[in-house]
Each structure stands twice: as structure tokens, then as C-alpha cells.
Amino acid sequence: MNHVETGALRTPLEQRLAALRGSAPQRSLDARALAALAANPGCRRRAVLDAAGVDKAALAGRLGHPAPFGQSPFAIARGLSFEKRITSDGFADLLELLRHHLALPAPYGSDDACPVETPQLVTDPKRPAERVASTRAALARASRTPGVWTLLHHPLLRLAVAGSTVLLEPDVIAVRPDGRWTVVEIKSFPILDGGADPAKVGAAARQAAVYVLALRATAAELDAEAADKQAADKKVVSQETAGKPEDDTFRDGPGALREPFDPYLEPEGLAGAPSGTVLLVCPKDFSNRPTAATVDVRKPMAVTRRQLDRLTRIEELLDALPPGSSFDLAPDRADSELGSTVAAVGAAYSPDCLASCELAFHCRAEARCAGAVETLGRGVRGELGSLRTVDEALAAAQGTASAAPAHSAVTEQGPVVTKQGPVVTEQGSAVTKQAVAEEAVAVADEAVARLAHAAALRAEALACAVPNRVHSPDGGPEA
Ligand code: SF4
Structure with a gap:
């Protein structure tokens, strides 16, 4: 994440988020942060803090649970050296992998002789607007020249998130001879015997999904610009020939997105050029030689898009905060006050948070203190239905407590987990509440029955094993 300059606050929402953030500079989202949002879509705490641009690492420190977060310098150095190898020698290794793994339709193939272009992009980190413009120009040019491989190294893309602009930098974008665009993600973790760590592949896929979303938005804008230009040319010709303007032909404004977003529905025209399959390039086995695998990222794209839409509806989450809430990290602010504000926003902790969120140690301590079953992982959490604490689960297993009282306490407090997932009951009608309560009791009963079984x-099993554990008088096990 980067610090961003805060200009004039335009909307009431921006002012509200700025008030939540306090005096600290805003932290902008990046691809990793957007991908992490998609990794835990149920967490209101992270959604609110990210929308407000709060520095979560600093907040974790103030709450007494700093997290050693981010990549180690060794991993970064290894990643850079691996990427340098892939992109050296005119991208020879990368081209071989692209040709081999992407299975382009005829007349292109694994041994196509299409020319390769590597346009020079603006790379100065202090000129992001020019970097974005040079990327867009290179993409537009490449889309007009089929039959050519165009490789953009470290392009810069823009994505609008909750009213602000996020800048994203994929490793490589390959514009293929058949006109499709493929995001290439280069990672330093190895692919061993054709398989890789699923958690790392999942994180890479979520990050690449963010790039594909940004690429689709760019393609849709380029498409709209081309259509607007075409319409403007047509309008001039029409005016010249008929001598009067056409009123209802040019209703869409410049840059209007003409296609609704759906990752499973390929948009028409240039907007459909970015592929929902990315190429993941990693070291092969324990060597520095590259290998690759294609990864379908349409599902993480859908999850990320839902999360981004949720950020734009952040008012609903802000409305649930106590009046006067603030995450201001000013030195004179009491840490206990900060802790109470954080505690007022619901979290959805799972051990996966340790790999993706700066607040993970704090949320883990909070969950442990409450004896919450979330500390045991999402799988166990789902199996236990509405049994919310380890004590409740143990009591149910020992047959010393019924699930129903525990459940009714939970329904009074708000969210209830049913088989279909969490249900918010605060705004529900009496009938809805009763229906939810009945289902939750059934889920709890089922969980209790399974635990008792x-x-x-x-x-x-222990009773059967006891005779084998009885020891003979001489100290050895009895035959
Ligand atoms: S660590 Fe806490 S704030 Fe971060 S995603 Fe997990 S539950 Fe949410």
C-alpha cells in the first residue's frame, strides 16, 4: 500500500471516511490489498478500515499486536532475480511458455513465427498519469495489429474503487496474435512435480484477478472511446450530408461503459479481449528455470468485484458504527479508546488472515479471548453451525448443555449462522426472525448430535484400547 495525497474531499462519503481516518494520511489500496479483501469477503472490519484508508499496520501496533507482515527481503530479491531472467533476452523464455501453454487457435500455434514487439512504456514512478497513458496507447496500438505478439513489461493500469483511483502494476501483459490479452504473473515460489502450494497459488490468482478486472475496465474505456470517435465522425458526415444534427444516436457520453460486468460472460468487442485465464510463471522444482501453468481467475474476479461493489456501498457499514467513531492514530489518542472503536466493527477472523491482513494478530487474540471457534479454521466453524465458542462445542459433545439456549442468546445478539450462511436478523420481521431461529436451532441440534456421536x-474406541494399555506387574505391557 502507498500513501496517497488527499485532495479536496468531494462527496459526503469521502468526508465521512476522512473523519474516520483522522489526521493520518490516507493509505491507498493496491493489488495485494484488493486481493486480500476478496480472500475474506465477510469481514466488515477490514472493509471499513480499507475504505477509510486507515494504516492497519500502525493500528495493529497501537493495539499491542504488531504483525511482521509482508515479504522477506530474501523472497523479494529472489523474485526480482527470477523475473529478470524471464524478461531478459527479448522475453525468449516467456514467449516459449506463452506459446506452449496458451494453445492459441489456428493459424497460430506453439511454433508460430509471429513477430514480437516490446513497446517502451514510461517507467518513471513519479509520473503515474503518463505511465497509465503510455500503457493505454500501447494496448490500443497492439489491438489494431493482429498477428503480432506484444509484450508490455510493468504496465500501469487504473481501477476506480469506491470513488478513488487505484494504480495497479501487473508483471507483464501479453497481447496475443489472435487479439486476446493475457495477464502474466511471475512468482518466486516453486512448482514442484507439476504442483504448487495451493495457498500461494490462490493468493496469486486473486491478485491476477484484480489485474484482469483493471484490464477489462481499460479495454472497455478504449472501446468506448473508439465508438465515440466513430460516432463523432459519423455525426460530422451526417451533418454535412443532411445539414441537421441527429438527436438520439449519440446518447452515451465519452468513456461510458456499455457492457455490464460479468466475469462469466465475455463482453463484446475490445472489452472482451482480456482473458479470464492468466499465466502463472514460477521456478521449476528447485532450479531457477521457469515453468508455467494457466489459472482460471473468473471466480476470484467475481468475488473481488462483489467486494469492490460492497466498498462503494460502504455507507451501510458506516451506519452501523457507534456515533463519533474514529480510527484516528494521533499520539494523544488513548489506545483503549482505539481498541473499543475497532471492537465495535464486526470481524470474521480465520487463521487465513495471518497471511493476508496486518490486523491478524489482534483479531486472533480477540477471537482467542472470546473462545471463538473461528480460531480453529473455517472448516470447523462451518461444521459447528451456531455453536460459537469452544466451550459450547465441548459442552455439547459431553452432553452437558443443549444447543437451544446458546442459540437463542445468539439470535438476540444479531447474526446467526444457518446452513445457508450468516443471516442478519436486526432488521428482519418477527416472522423472518422466527424462521431464522427455527432453522438455526435445527442446525445447532444437528451439530450437537454430530458432536455427541x-x-x-x-x-x-478408548474403551476398546484400554486392555492393551494395562501394564503387567513387571512394568511391561500385558500380552
Ligand atoms: S485479520 Fe481481522 S480485520 Fe483482517 S481480515 Fe481478518 S478478521 Fe478482518
């Missing part, structure tokens, strides 16, 4: 099986 598992406890009975365990007791039975």
Missing part, C-alpha cells in the same frame, strides 16, 4: 465413538 463423535464423543460416543471416541469413548468406545
Whole structure:
């Protein structure tokens, strides 16, 4: 994440978010942060803090749980050296992988002789607007020249998120001879015997999905610009020939997006050029030789888009905050006050947070303090239905407590987990609340029954094992 300059605050929402952030500079989102949002879509806390641009690492420090977050310098150095190898020698290694793995339709193939272009992009980090413009120009030019491989190294893309602009820098964008665009993600973790760490592949896929979203937005804008230019030319010709303007032909404004977003529906025209499949390039086995795999990122794209839409509806989450809430990290602000404000925003902790969120140690401590089953992972959490604490689960397994009272307490407090997922009951009608309550009791009963069954099986297994553990008088196990 980067610090961004805060200009004049335009909308009431921006003013509200700035008030939440306090005096600290705003932290802008980047591809990793957007991907992490998609990794835990149920977390209101992260959504609010990210929307407000709060420095979560500094906040974690103030709350007494700083997290050693980010890549180690060794991993960064290894990644840079690997990327340098892939992009050296005129991208020879990368081209071979692209040709081999993308399976282009005829007449192109794994041994096509299409020319290769590597346009020079503006690379000065102090001129982001020019970098974005040079990327857009290179993409527009490449889209007009089929039958050529065009490789853009470290292009810069823009994506509008909750009213502000996020700048994103993929490793490589390949414009293929068949006109499609493929995001190439270069990672330094190895692919061993054709397989890689699923958590790392998942994180890379979510990050690449953010790039594809930004690329689709860019393609749609270029498409709209081309259509507007075409319409303007047509208008001039029409005016010249008929001598009067056509009123209803040019209703869309410049840059209007003509296609609704759906990752599973390929848009028409240039907007459909970015492929929903990306190429992941990693070291092969324990060597520095590159290998690659294609990854379908349409599902993470859909999740990320939902999360981004949610950020634009952040008012709903802000409305639930206590009046006067602020995450201001000013030195004179009491840490306990900050802690209370953070605690007022619901979190959805899971051990996966440790790899993706700066607040993870704080949220883990909070969940442990509450004895929450979330600390055991999402799988266990889902299996336990509306049993929310480890104590409740143990009591249910031992047959010393019924699930119904625990559940009714939960329904009074708000969210209830049913088989279909979390249900918010505060705004629900009495009938809805009753229906939710009945289903939650059924889920709790089912979880209790399963726990009791598992406890009975365990007791039975232990009882069978007891004779083997009886020791003979001489100290050895009895035959
Ligand atoms: S660590 Fe906390 S704030 Fe971050 S995603 Fe997890 S639950 Fe949400």
C-alpha cells in the first residue's frame, strides 16, 4: 500500500471516511490489498478500515499486536532475480511458455513465427498519469495489429474503487496474435512435480484477478472511446450530408461503459479481449528455470468485484458504527479508546488472515479471548453451525448443555449462522426472525448430535484400547 495525497474531499462519503481516518494520511489500496479483501469477503472490519484508508499496520501496533507482515527481503530479491531472467533476452523464455501453454487457435500455434514487439512504456514512478497513458496507447496500438505478439513489461493500469483511483502494476501483459490479452504473473515460489502450494497459488490468482478486472475496465474505456470517435465522425458526415444534427444516436457520453460486468460472460468487442485465464510463471522444482501453468481467475474476479461493489456501498457499514467513531492514530489518542472503536466493527477472523491482513494478530487474540471457534479454521466453524465458542462445542459433545439456549442468546445478539450462511436478523420481521431461529436451532441440534456421536465413538474406541494399555506387574505391557 502507498500513501496517497488527499485532495479536496468531494462527496459526503469521502468526508465521512476522512473523519474516520483522522489526521493520518490516507493509505491507498493496491493489488495485494484488493486481493486480500476478496480472500475474506465477510469481514466488515477490514472493509471499513480499507475504505477509510486507515494504516492497519500502525493500528495493529497501537493495539499491542504488531504483525511482521509482508515479504522477506530474501523472497523479494529472489523474485526480482527470477523475473529478470524471464524478461531478459527479448522475453525468449516467456514467449516459449506463452506459446506452449496458451494453445492459441489456428493459424497460430506453439511454433508460430509471429513477430514480437516490446513497446517502451514510461517507467518513471513519479509520473503515474503518463505511465497509465503510455500503457493505454500501447494496448490500443497492439489491438489494431493482429498477428503480432506484444509484450508490455510493468504496465500501469487504473481501477476506480469506491470513488478513488487505484494504480495497479501487473508483471507483464501479453497481447496475443489472435487479439486476446493475457495477464502474466511471475512468482518466486516453486512448482514442484507439476504442483504448487495451493495457498500461494490462490493468493496469486486473486491478485491476477484484480489485474484482469483493471484490464477489462481499460479495454472497455478504449472501446468506448473508439465508438465515440466513430460516432463523432459519423455525426460530422451526417451533418454535412443532411445539414441537421441527429438527436438520439449519440446518447452515451465519452468513456461510458456499455457492457455490464460479468466475469462469466465475455463482453463484446475490445472489452472482451482480456482473458479470464492468466499465466502463472514460477521456478521449476528447485532450479531457477521457469515453468508455467494457466489459472482460471473468473471466480476470484467475481468475488473481488462483489467486494469492490460492497466498498462503494460502504455507507451501510458506516451506519452501523457507534456515533463519533474514529480510527484516528494521533499520539494523544488513548489506545483503549482505539481498541473499543475497532471492537465495535464486526470481524470474521480465520487463521487465513495471518497471511493476508496486518490486523491478524489482534483479531486472533480477540477471537482467542472470546473462545471463538473461528480460531480453529473455517472448516470447523462451518461444521459447528451456531455453536460459537469452544466451550459450547465441548459442552455439547459431553452432553452437558443443549444447543437451544446458546442459540437463542445468539439470535438476540444479531447474526446467526444457518446452513445457508450468516443471516442478519436486526432488521428482519418477527416472522423472518422466527424462521431464522427455527432453522438455526435445527442446525445447532444437528451439530450437537454430530458432536455427541463423535464423543460416543471416541469413548468406545478408548474403551476398546484400554486392555492393551494395562501394564503387567513387571512394568511391561500385558500380552
Ligand atoms: S485479520 Fe481481522 S480485520 Fe483482517 S481480515 Fe481478518 S478478521 Fe478482518
